[in-house]
Amino acid sequence: MGRSPCCEKVGLKKGPWTPEEDQKLLSYIEEHGHGSWRALPGKAGLQRCGKSCRLRWTNYLRPDIKRGKFSMQEEQIIIQLHALLGNRWSAIATHLPKRTDNEIKNYWNTHLKKQLAKMGIDPVTHKSKNDALATADGHSRSAANLNHMAQWESARLEAEARLVRESKLRSTPPPPPPPHVAMPMAASPSLQALVDLESPTSTLSFSENNTMPQIMSKASSWLTGPIGGGFGHGFSGMIMGGANQRNSTEDYDDSDNAGGSCVDVEDGDGGGEENKNYWSSILNLVNSSSPPNSPPSVFLCGQLPEP
DNA sequence: AACTTCATCAACCGCGCCAGC
DNA sequence: TGCTGGCGCGGTTGATGAAGT
Incomplete structure (x- = not known):
């Protein structure tokens, strides 16, 4: 069947975002929320596809993003969660408040993977x-x-x-942890x-x-x-x-416990x-x-x- | 100083899932 | 029930700056 590309309209801008574009996106979302990403660029006066806007917002412009170096504690959490979850960056990101999956993924690929390899640990297994x-x-x-x-x-x-x-269940705000x-x-x-x-x-x-x-x-x-x-x-x-x-637990039977x-x-x-x-x-x-x-x-x- | 290589990370791309029709 | 559009995810690319030669 083939899905239509997100940015098939000729004339949509790609590549790095300018401060002006950032400001447009930021002020629009602050005022109206993002709503439909697909419709957002037109409403916000941006020559971008909705996908690009979403990415820019979630990875860069969101106010609750912590930028800068990862702490050692964050490094450890990433390593342990990666051992548990694999390349599930979004799942890992849910355990690292204020960090995006993209940032974690990049950090893993550029730092942690090499660090583990250097230590003689297979970063995959x-x-x-x-x-x-x-x-x-x-x-x-x-x-x-x-x-x-x-x-x-x-x-x-x-x-x-x-x-x-x-x-x-993630479409609704997550409940506070027990x-x-x-x-x-x-x-x-x-x-x-x-x-x-x-x-x-x-x-x-x-x-x-x-x-x-x-x-x-x-x-x-x-x-x-x-x-x-x-x-x-x-x-x-x-x-x-x-x-x-x-x-x-000798006689424990998994089948009894869902x-x-x-x-x-x-x-x-x-x-x-x-x-x-x-x-x-x-x-x-x-x-x-x-x-x-x-x-x-x-x-x-x-x-x-x-x- | 000029050139090359390496490291970093923002952004793009393609795919899969899912809700709505 | 199947189709379609929207969204999110993970993999990859490419621009840029730093470091090395």
Whole structure:
């Protein structure tokens, strides 16, 4: 069938916006709101297509946009959310107030992707590239990691499904987050755990790597509170709990819980507290997308909701 | 000083989704 | 039920300035 191009009318201007055009767009929206983007250029006296106007407004002119350098905390949030959501820039942007998806995307492509690559972490999978190196205990580690990754993927898919549902409701203003949710900019303890801890999909081991990655060395300076001393041993070891570690949730049946996912963060070597902090924070973020009063769809084993 | 390469980011493009008809 | 228009998203491009040679 072929859709008609947005800017098929000859004579519509493209390229960089002039201050005059900005002013026209700004004052029109301030006075009338944007309404139909397609109709806006004509009403505002702009020789632009509606799409171009929308982009200019959402990425540049909107008054609630924070410009300038990303803070280290914002960097961490982007990295963690990217590990969780992939290239879902708009979803990531919802967790970074005053940042646009375009800005985050650009920052990822120009800074963070390279930074992770330099650290030996695959920016797509967020796994250490050293994973391929099999060691004496490499097989058991790999097996445990696969198990862990399966749980992770399950949680991730659950989050994606929730985001799809959320996007359907997005036409109305989002409700305020429930009080228990750790919002990224609030620097709550659980968020601090989230931004300070290594992604569990990475098997980078700090105990075996004296050159602490740049980002983590920055992050570690923020460490406060109960998780502060938690980097004493290899984090990858801590996150590799097998399903056989599941105790209180042994007889848990997903099918009884409307498709909820259970993430097992317990660990055989007794160092699971940091894991729980990490996962609690991740899952708070995931579940923060859920409508108010709805049960969480992703939760930690041992913290199962009442049936 | 002139030229080349690299980094950054605003803006464009094409596609998919969805509501309305 | 199928079609169409509007919108939003993610990928990509290209202009510009900085850094390097």
